[in-house]
Amino acid sequence: MEIEKITFPVRQNETGSLTFLEAQRDVPFDIKRIYYIYDVASGARRGAHAHKALRQVYICIHGSCKVLLDNGKEREIVELNNPWEGLEFKGLIWREMFDFSPGAVLLVLASEYYDESDYIRDYQEFLSYLEGKV
Numbered sequence: 699m700e701i702e703k704i705t706f707p708v709r710q711n712e713t714g715s716l717t718f719l720e721a722q723r724d725v726p727f728d729i730k731r732i733y734y735i736y737d738v739a740s741g742a743r744r745g746a747h748a749h750k751a752l753r754q755v756y757i758c759i760h761g762s763c764k765v766l767l768d769n770g771k772e773r774e775i776v777e778l779n780n781p782w783e784g785l786e787f788k789g790l791i792w793r794e795m796f797d798f799s800p801g802a803v804l805l806v807l808a809s810e811y812y813d814e815s816d817y818i819r820d821y822q823e824f825l826s827y828l829e830g831k832v
């Protein structure tokens with residue numbers, strides 16, 4: 699699967715923990731946008747789309763959630779449950795987020811401003827788009 703796990707620096711002492719990340723250093727692109735998903739209803743699924751060009755890193759900064767990844771050939775489920783760990787998408791990947799723990803917060807670092815035309819929100823269209831790219 700075209701993903702990479704990134705481990706961010708942690709500074710920890712008896713008073714608590716701090717994690718930081720710097721664009722082009724800990725995250726391999728310039729960050730133009732940050733957004734976060736929270737207050738997710740019990741049992742809800744989000745996502746069900748792919749991005750054509752957007753570069754992203756997902757970080758579950760509180761609680762946990764699972765991400766179903768599908769590159770058209772294989773499927774994999776990754777659990778995110780560490781505030782110091784990022785999931786980088788490195789290819790065209792269909793994704794669905796589910797199993798959010800109560801209070802979970804999924805933070806996303808993105809390389810571009812919001813652009814709906816970058817989304818593929820239909821699975822058949824995703825497969826066709828993949829074929830066109832091969």
Ligand code: T46
Nearest residue numbers: 731733735744745746747749754756795804806811812
């Ligand atoms: C992703 C996952 C993890 C905006 O207006 N601006 C924005 O920057 C974003 C991200 C969304 N929106 C609008 C578009 C929809 O009307 O907010 C609404 C909810 O977005 P969406 O249904 O795409 O939410 P998710 O949770 O399915 O997906 C979002 C991101 O869109 C996506 O890039 O990777 O979070």
